[in-house]
Amino acid sequence: MPFPRLTAAVHFTAGMSGIIDRFTNEDLAGKLLDIGVRPGSRLRIVRSSPFGSCWYVKIDRHCxxxxxxxxxxxxIK
Structure with a gap:
């Protein structure tokens, strides 16, 4: 059985979801862990901001x- 393909969450569009597998940047990983973004959590893209500089996401039950x-x-896998 082939391994699932990993994709960066930035390539997802609104409505897409997946399970967080890992982080690629150690500096940002610390910040993300502090705000509750953890490997194994389900991430769903809700929508982008009007100018596309940030994205609203739902991670488990938190927005x-x-x-x-x-x-x-x-x-994301």
Missing amino acids: LALRKQELACIM
Whole structure:
């Protein structure tokens, strides 16, 4: 059985979801862990901001706004 393909969350569009696998940036990983973004949680993209600089996401039962650079370091399977 092939391994699932990992994709950066920044490539997702509104309505897409997946399970957080890991982070690619150690500096941002600390911040994300502090606000409750953890590997194994389900991430769903809700919508983008009007100018596209950040995305509103739902992680498990919590809604957050994350910047593109933060989404780029979240790997989803």
